Amino acid sequence: MDPRPFDAVLLVSFGGPERPEDVVPFLENVTAGRGIPRERLVEVGQHYSLFGGKSPINELNLELLEALRKDFADHGLHLPIYWGNRNWDPYLRDAARQMAADGVTHAACFVTSAYSSYSGCRQYREDLFDATNGLDVKLSRLRHYFNHPGFVGPLTEATKAGIARIPDAHVIFVTHSIPDSMNDASGGPGMKAYERQHQQVATLVADSVGVKDWSLAYCSRSGSPYTPWLEPDINDHLRDLHADGIRSVVVVPIGFVSDHMEVIYDLDTEAMATAKELGMVFERVDTPGTHPDFVAMVRDLVLERAAVERGESVERLTVGDFGPSHDRCSADCCLNARADHPTIA
Secondary structure (H helix, E strand, O other): OOOOOOOEEEEEEOOOOOOHHHHHHHHHHHOOOOOOOHHHHHHHHHHHHOOOOOOOHHHHHHHHHHHHHHHHHHOOOOOOEEEEEOOOOOEHHHHHHHHHHOOOOEEEEEEOOOOOOHHHHHHHHHHHHHHHOOOOOEEEEOOOOOOOHHHHHHHHHHHHHHHHHOOOOEEEEEEEOOEHHHHHHOOOOOOOHHHHHHHHHHHHHHHHHOOOOEEEEEEOOOOOOOOOEOOOEHHHHHHHHHHOOOOEEEEEOOOOOOOOHHHHOHHHHHHHHHHHHHOOEEEEOOOOOOOHHHHHHHHHHHHHHHHHHOOOOOOOOOOOOOOOOOOOOOOOOOOOOOOOOOOOO
């Protein structure tokens, strides 16, 4: 339980609005610099009205914070845990200022995004650089954990439970779509790490539960219709499966750590409506959330990276063929297509 040189942990997340009047300003933060018309943001904002004009993500992060603090305390890991968001209160800059005021010098950053991509990694690292600019606080981003047993295990457990409820279902693994160009740059030019990492997790889960009839689909596409994004879209995929005679599906949201908007709207609302229209049985399984193994994984990653920083050898837990992800990214990893912006790590 030696966390040196870390004297804090920072939970880093996307953020979300908590009141109806916050929705459009939040979306303006998310899409800043992309030239998306306000009327389009108002249209997208209507999705939040189905859930009281708010996103569940902040409440889910509070639940994760509570679980992490309890797990750390139960295991004698004495580190304060802070929380900051990229796009809404509490902002990363405010969290960094609070850490500096509290005398924190080096914090380990756990990002609620398990995979490599610009939007899932480098953009966070850019914002973390901005958040600590001018402050005497060092940040170290913990490695990607898509193939850590603490992430794959809860997904496997949830999938097994879903299959038990619908034994003959086709399993659809779902993640957030990104532009093809962003996928190509993920992990480095031409690496396509985002897609490959999801294929690895889907394969690991499917093999663990003995499922051979499965596929990978995407949700939450946005932006210009003329820009190629990863496909198939979950709704189009449901229609294609139905045309092939599939009548029941178990949907596994492997791209998400908790049930935020992309899960409760894009899957539980929109995709479920498509399935109902087609007369298909639709079962969506749990995300890791505050599963004890997922919470314990964060502690494991902190202690692993602390040992690395001290120059010690350490076992890095992974499953599958890819091995542990790097601690520090190469300069050309998950490049920003619009600007050359400094980053941490």
